[in-house]
Amino acid sequence: MADEARLIDLDGLQGLIDALSARGYTVIGPTVRDGAIVNAPVHGVDDLPRGWGDEQDAAHYRLRRRGDDAVFGFAAGAQSVKPVVFPAHELIWRGRRTGTEFTVNDRDADGPVAGPPPPYALLGVRSCDLHALAIHDTVLLGRGYTDTRYAERRAGSFVVAVTCTDPGGTCFCASMRTGPHPDGGFDLALTELMDDGPHRFLVEVGTPRGADVLADVATAPAPESDVVEAEAIAVEAASRMGRTLDTDGLKDVLYASADSPRWDDVASRCLACTNCTLVCPTCFCTSVEDVADLTGDVAERRRVWDSCFNEDFSYIHGGSIRTETRSRYRQWITHKLAAWVDQFGTSGCVGCGRCITWCPAAIDITAEAAALRWTPQPAAAGS
Amino acid sequence: MTSLIDNQHPGRTGAIDDLPADPMVPRPYRISRTRQDTRDTFTLELEPVDGPLLRYRAGQFTMLDAFGVGEVPISISGDPTRPGPLEHTIRDVGVVTHALITAPTGAVLGVRGPFGTSWDVTAGEGKDVVFVAGGIGLAPLRPALMELIARRDRYNRVVLLYGARTPEDILFGDELRSWAKDHGVVVEVTVDNGQHAWRGRVGLVTQLVPRAGFDPRNTLALVCGPETMMRYVAAALTDRGVPEHRVRLSMERNMKCGVGLCGHCQLRELFVCVDGPVLPYSRLAPLLSTREL
Numbered sequence: 205m206a207d208e209a210r211l212i213d214l215d216g217l218q219g220l221i222d223a224l225s226a227r228g229y230t231v232i233g234p235t236v237r238d239g240a241i242v243n244a245p246v247h248g249v250d251d252l253p254r255g256w257g258d259e260q261d262a263a264h265y266r267l268r269r270r271g272d273d274a275v276f277g278f279a280a281g282a283q284s285v286k287p288v289v290f291p292a293h294e295l296i297w298r299g300r301r302t303g304t305e306f307t308v309n310d311r312d313a314d315g316p317v318a319g320p321p322p323p324y325a326l327l328g329v330r331s332c333d334l335h336a337l338a339i340h341d342t343v344l345l346g347r348g349y350t351d352t353r354y355a356e357r358r359a360g361s362f363v364v365a366v367t368c369t370d371p372g373g374t375c376f377c378a379s380m381r382t383g384p385h386p387d388g389g390f391d392l393a394l395t396e397l398m399d400d401g402p403h404r405f406l407v408e409v410g411t412p413r414g415a416d417v418l419a420d421v422a423t424a425p426a427p428e429s430d431v432v433e434a435e436a437i438a439v440e441a442a443s444r445m446g447r448t449l450d451t452d453g454l455k456d457v458l459y460a461s462a463d464s465p466r467w468d469d470v471a472s473r474c475l476a477c478t479n480c481t482l483v484c485p486t487c488f489c490t491s492v493e494d495v496a497d498l499t500g501d502v503a504e505r506r507r508v509w510d511s512c513f514n515e516d517f518s519y520i521h522g523g524s525i526r527t528e529t530r531s532r533y534r535q536w537i538t539h540k541l542a543a544w545v546d547q548f549g550t551s552g553c554v555g556c557g558r559c560i561t562w563c564p565a566a567i568d569i570t571a572e573a574a575a576l577r578w579t580p581q582p583a584a585a586g587s
Numbered sequence: 588m589t590s591l592i593d594n595q596h597p598g599r600t601g602a603i604d605d606l607p608a609d610p611m612v613p614r615p616y617r618i619s620r621t622r623q624d625t626r627d628t629f630t631l632e633l634e635p636v637d638g639p640l641l642r643y644r645a646g647q648f649t650m651l652d653a654f655g656v657g658e659v660p661i662s663i664s665g666d667p668t669r670p671g672p673l674e675h676t677i678r679d680v681g682v683v684t685h686a687l688i689t690a691p692t693g694a695v696l697g698v699r700g701p702f703g704t705s706w707d708v709t710a711g712e713g714k715d716v717v718f719v720a721g722g723i724g725l726a727p728l729r730p731a732l733m734e735l736i737a738r739r740d741r742y743n744r745v746v747l748l749y750g751a752r753t754p755e756d757i758l759f760g761d762e763l764r765s766w767a768k769d770h771g772v773v774v775e776v777t778v779d780n781g782q783h784a785w786r787g788r789v790g791l792v793t794q795l796v797p798r799a800g801f802d803p804r805n806t807l808a809l810v811c812g813p814e815t816m817m818r819y820v821a822a823a824l825t826d827r828g829v830p831e832h833r834v835r836l837s838m839e840r841n842m843k844c845g846v847g848l849c850g851h852c853q854l855r856e857l858f859v860c861v862d863g864p865v866l867p868y869s870r871l872a873p874l875l876s877t878r879e880l
Contacts, residue, residue, distance in 0.1 A: 296611050299654055299697075305636075306615055306654050306695040348861060349846035352609045459855070462877040489850030492843050496655030503655030507611070510843075510851070517851060518841050521680045525840070531879035539853065546856035 209431055210407045210423035212394075217275070217405060218249045220364070220392075223420040224325040229362055232288050232320070233327035234281055239267055241281035243288065245320050246327065253278060260372035260557065261446070262566035273403055276328055276396050279372030280556045284333040284485030285326045289357045290340065296353075296492065298504040323360030329390070330368050331383030332375075332556040336485030337363075338389050342548050343488050362413065365390035369398075369437050373446030374557030376570060380449060382554045385438035392418060395434035406434045447557060449570045450577070451541075454551075457577050458542035466579045467530035470572055473565045476529045478511035480559035480567075481536065486552050489517070512536050537572060610846045613652045613697025614638065618690055619672050625756050627679045628723060629688040630664065632672035636695060641673050644705035645730030646837060646865045650845045651675060652697030653686035660842040660860070661687075662727035663701060668737040673698070676726035676758070702845040704865045706731040706835060711807030715744040717799060717829075719820045721792055721812020725749055725758050727837050727864075728811050736770045746773040746799045750792030750812070753778055754785045775799065792816065796823040803828030809865075811837040818875050821868045831869035838863045838871070855880060 212220065224231050225247070233246040236253045246252060257270040258278040270277050299308040329337070341358065344351040368375070368384035377383030386393040391414030395406040406426050409415045481487040491510035496503040510517060512535045518525035526532045544552030553569065560568045616633040623629050635641070641649075645667050652658040659681070665674030677684050690696065708716065708731040716735060718728050728747075735742055747766065751757045757776060766772040775795045777788035788795070792812070808824050810817050817836045824834050840852035840859040852859035855874055857866070874880055 296609075297613075301654065301695075304617075304691075304693050304695060306697075308612060308615065308697065344848065347847060349610045349848060351848055352611075462880065488848070490843065491849065491851070492658065494655060494657045500655050505611075505658075510849070512850070520839055520841050521678075526879045528879060535853075535880075538855065543853070543856040547858070 208409055209426040210409075210418065211404050211426045211430065212407055212421060212423050213402060213404050214249055214275075216421050216423060217394075219421040220417070221246065221248055221327070223417050224327075224362060226420075227417070229323050229325035230320045231325045231327055232285070234276070234278070236267065240265060241267070241278050243281060243283060243285060249275065252276075252328075257370060258372060260374045260561045262374065262560050262568050263563055264373075264566075265561050272398060274369075274396060274398055276366045276394070277370050277398075279368060279370065279375055280330060280332060280558055280561075282558075282562070283483060284336055284556065284558075285329055286336070286340070286485050288324055288326065289337070289361060290344070290354055290488070292509045294353055294507045296505045296507050298502065301501045301503070322357055323362070324357070325362040325364065327364045328366045329363055329386075330366060330556070331386045332368075332377045332380075332554040333485050334363070334365055334386055334389045335382040335554045336556070339486045339548065339550060339552065339554070340488060342550075343486075362417070363390045363392075363410075365393040365410075367393065367395040367434065367438050368441055369396055371441050371445045372557060372561070374560040374568075375445040375555065376447040376449050376557060377555035378442040378445050378448075380451065380551065380553060380555035384441045385435070390414070395437060397430060397433060397437075399433065404430075406430050447555075447560070447568070447570045449553070449555065449573055451551060454573060454577075455542040455545050457573075458538045460581055461576045461579070462534070462538075464576055464579050464581060466572070466576050467534050469575075470533050470567060471528065471530035473567055474513075474529050474533050475565055476513040476515075476532060477564060478513045479562045479564065480569075481511040481513060482509065483558035483562045484540075485554060485556055485558070486540075487511070491517075512539070537569060540569070541573060610699065611844065613650070613658075613699045615695045616673065616698045618692050618694050618696060621688065621690075621692060624676065624758050628676060628756075628758060629679070630674055630676045631687065631696075632674055633696060633698065634672050635698075640670055641698070641701060643667060643673075643701035643730075645708060645734050646706035646727060647701040647703050648727075648845070648864060649673075649675070649698050649700035649702065650842070651677075651683075651687060652699070653683050653690065654695070654697060656686040657683040658697070658699075658843075659683045659687075660702075660845060662837070662864070664726040664729045666733040667730050668734055676723065676729075678723045700845060702860055704863055706809050706837075706865050708735050708807070708809065710833075711735070712738075712741040714742065715746070715801040715806040716742050717801050717806055717808040717824070718745075718747045719792060719796070719808065719810045719812070719824075720747070720749045721816040721820075722751060722756070723758070724812035724816075724837070728809060729759065729762075731809055732766065732772070736766065736772070739770055743805070744773065744801055745771065746775070746801055748792055748795040748799060749774070749776045750795075750816070751776065751778050753780050754782070754787070773799070791819075793819045793823045796820065796827065804830075806833065808834045810834065814839070814875070821872070825868065831872060832867045834868035835865050836868060836871055837865050
C-alpha cells in the first residue's frame, strides 16, 4: 500500500468532496451542531469541524478549541454512520384497502423519505465505526434473511475513512483491535498530518472505485517519511486511549455471571433510558409501528429503532420477560460482549466509547465488564 | 462487504435486483372460514389471494397481520400432509389477536412466513412418542400429530398428555377422541378446575408423565405450553430417563420480524424465531434456569 499512498492538501480535500458530489453522492461528514460533532451533509472543507476537538469522559462531552487547524481532530462523534445506512424510522410498506381487498406496496412512490437522498459518500468514518459497519453487514446481510433497505443503502455507499489521531477519554478501540488505523472496508482512507510542514492528508486507496474517484483529485506522491509518520501517529494514538477492555475469556465470564450480585449494583444506577443503545454503532434491534389513517383504508408499517432497555421489548401475552432493569442491563452487556460472539463470530463492541460518554449515569461498559470478572459468583462463592 | 459495491456504477444499486424478496412484506390471504373452538379460541382458515398454497413444516409459525392493527407470530395448526387452507388456532388475548378472530369471512389478512424450525416428528420413528400440551399449546403440536398419524405404523407407543384450564377449554375434542379410537394414540387429559360433571382428571399435566407408560430410553418427547409448565414437564421427562436432546420444546418470545433481524426474541445466543421455536431441551436447560434471561 505504501507505494500507492498519495498526498492531498486542504484544496485536495475540497476536490475530493467535489468529485464525490459530481458523481451524484450526498456527502455526509462531521459538522459542528448543538455543541457536538454531528454527521450531516457537507459541501466543502468549511463545513467540517476545523479547529475543533472534544473532551469525553463518562457522562461528559464537550467541544473544545484545539488551537490548531485540524479538520478531523476529535474522537467519536455523537453518532456513528448507523443513522445514515440504518435510519431510526423507515417505511416498510404501505397498504390500501378497497372493499375486502387489501393491496400492499413495499415501495410506495409517495412514501416518506428519511433524510437526504442516497447514494451516500460517508466522509470521516473512524476505524471503530468501519468495524461496526462490517458487523452490521454480517447481522443484516450475511445470514438467512436480508434487510433489503439496508442492503440498498449500504451497496451504494462510498466510504472515506479517517485515522483517529486524537482519541477521547472513553475510547478503547485499541484493546478491541478495531483501530485507530483503518484496516479495511473503505474506498479511501485519510490520515491527517499536522507537523511543521504543510497541512496535508495521506491517502490510502482501498478499492478500484476509490482509485477512480481519487484520479479526479489533485494529489502528489507521498514520501516514505509521511507514510512512516502516519503509522507513528496511529501507534501514538493507540497509546492514549482513556479506557481498556480485557476481552480474554470475557464470553465465559458473562455467561457465568447470569446470577451475579453485580446486576443489582448496576441497576441501582441505570435509568434504562436507552441512550447507550441509541448511540451504539452496532445495536440493531428494531420494532415496528403500525399506522392507519382515520378511515382505516390506508395502513402502513414502519420499522423503528428499539432498545432492550424498554420494558415492552420482551413483552408477550401475560407480561414482559425482563421486568427488572438488572435483567435488561444484563441482556444488553451479555449480548454485546458474549452472545454476539456465538451469533456472529465477533464481539458486538468496537470500543468507540459512546455508551460511556452518553450515559447520563456515567455507567462504563469497561468498568462493568471488569467488575463482573472480579465479582464472586453466587454458585462459586462457597467453594 | 466489497461484493456489494458496484464499481461500474458508483451510487447505483444494480446488485439489488439479485437480492431475495423482502421478508418483511406480507402476502395477502383471504379468510375462508373462522371456526370457534372454545369460549376464547378460534381457528382461521386462510387461502392465498394469489399464488400457491403455503408449504410448511409442523412446528413452524407465520407472522399474521391484521392490516392497520398489527402483526403477531402464530403457530400453524393445520395438517401439513394434506393440501388445504392454512390453519391457525388463535386465543383472543390482545388487540391483534382480537382483530384476527373477529375479521369477517372474506377479509384479507397478511401472512409472512412460514418461519422457524420444525418438530421433526420423524426422529421418533421406531420409538415411543410423547406429546405434552398445555392449553393453546396443543395447536402447534397438532401438525406433528397429523404427520405421525399419517404414518402411524412407523411409531411405537404414542401418548398425548394434555392439560387444559377447564373442561370447556379443551381444544379439538372430536379429534382427541378420534386420535384415541382410530389411530392408537393414548390420550390423557387433565384440567386445572373441573365442575361436578367432569369425570376426568384434575391436576397438573406433569402428574400424567409417570403413568404414561413410555420407554424413556427410546422416546421422543414434544412439549408445548406455558414456559413454566414446559420446564417442569421437561424435568419430569428427563428425570425418568428421556435424553435431554430428545425432549423438544416450542418457545414463545416477542417477535417483530420472525427472520432474526429485529432482536426481540433473543434468549442469550439464540434467536428464537430462526434457531427455534422448536429447540432441544439440551440447549434450553441452562437458559431456562435463570430468571428473566
